[in-house]
Amino acid sequence: MRKFLTILFLWCTTVASGQSVIRANPYYVAKATVSGCSYLLDTYSGAAAAYSLRKLSSSYSGSAIRVRRSSDNTEQDIGFTGCGLDTASLKSFVGTGGADDGFIVKWYDQSGSSNDAYQTSAGNQPQIMDNGVIFRQGAMPTLKFDGTTDAFSLTSTLAINSDFSVFGVQARSSTGNQLFIFANSATGEPYNAIQFTDGNIYFTSNNTYVGGTDGLTGIRLLSSFRNSGALTLFRNGSSVTGLSGSVSGSTTYNYIGLRNGSNFANGNISEAIFYPSNKSSDRTSIESNINTYYTIF
Numbered sequence: 001m002r003k004f005l006t007i008l009f010l011w012c013t014t015v016a017s018g019q020s021v022i023r024a025n026p027y028y029v030a031k032a033t034v035s036g037c038s039y040l041l042d043t044y045s046g047a048a049a050a051y052s053l054r055k056l057s058s059s060y061s062g063s064a065i066r067v068r069r070s071s072d073n074t075e076q077d078i079g080f081t082g083c084g085l086d087t088a089s090l091k092s093f094v095g096t097g098g099a100d101d102g103f104i105v106k107w108y109d110q111s112g113s114s115n116d117a118y119q120t121s122a123g124n125q126p127q128i129m130d131n132g133v134i135f136r137q138g139a140m141p142t143l144k145f146d147g148t149t150d151a152f153s154l155t156s157t158l159a160i161n162s163d164f165s166v167f168g169v170q171a172r173s174s175t176g177n178q179l180f181i182f183a184n185s186a187t188g189e190p191y192n193a194i195q196f197t198d199g200n201i202y203f204t205s206n207n208t209y210v211g212g213t214d215g216l217t218g219i220r221l222l223s224s225f226r227n228s229g230a231l232t233l234f235r236n237g238s239s240v241t242g243l244s245g246s247v248s249g250s251t252t253y254n255y256i257g258l259r260n261g262s263n264f265a266n267g268n269i270s271e272a273i274f275y276p277s278n279k280s281s282d283r284t285s286i287e288s289n290i291n292t293y294y295t296i297f
Helices: 087-094 280-294
Strands: 010-014 020-024 049-052 065-069 075-078 102-107 127-130 143-146 152-159 164-172 194-197 200-205 208-213 218-227 230-235 243-246 252-256 266-275
Touching: 065 087, 075 087, 087 102, 087 127, 164 194, 164 280, 194 218, 200 218, 200 230, 208 230, 218 280, 230 280, 252 266, 266 280
Parallel strands: none
Antiparallel strands: 010 020, 049 266, 065 075, 065 102, 102 127, 127 143, 143 266, 152 252, 164 218, 164 266, 194 200, 200 208, 208 243, 218 230
């Protein structure tokens, strides 16, 4: 039996946003993705919005993202290879040189609702490549939100005045970073967001919220549910409790990464799924599907 010895050399580069990314020599091979595809939406259907850098449905035939490259501002759709993002096409389009950056113009909705998340302003587009390197959380590609201007608008608002569920994969480098997924952008809605973190973690809906202290950094899976007015929040499979009260409410979420008109997410988001129903009975199975792909906990 022949034996192979692979030696990997990795080094870090600090990018403009202050985040360090791992660069690899031409012989580096990232951790293998999950063998076979376990399409989340095939088993747990009914999502009203589903954004991911992996393929969530076997019947989805569209692209994952629309990317703008910095070299000439040309845009191109990037799809999937197997279960995951077509990173070869992404790098070929954006380039892998020291000045090649890639930004997201549109994050396509895989739910079938055509509720795409988009950002037409170049200066406000989340980033997927910096200096020719794909942003990754672990081995998987992710989107970087800069905490200053980056956010997506949703094509259609998401109603939150009845039962619903949200599953999100996100990461931050500091416990002080604001990081949230679906939110309302209207001024005067200070806590109207799902999974907002500022040293604490909150899940808010129509004048009530639940949450607790949040000292974790790095990648995590957040699952939140509204069931007949009761709110529950889980982080990496465990219940989050500790805070409750009355806050200003709203009946819609209309952004990814922006709340209260001026607060922007600072960190990475890899997946965001909204169900207009209570999926708490399927929570552990849905979390298992997500965790198997991303290796979170």
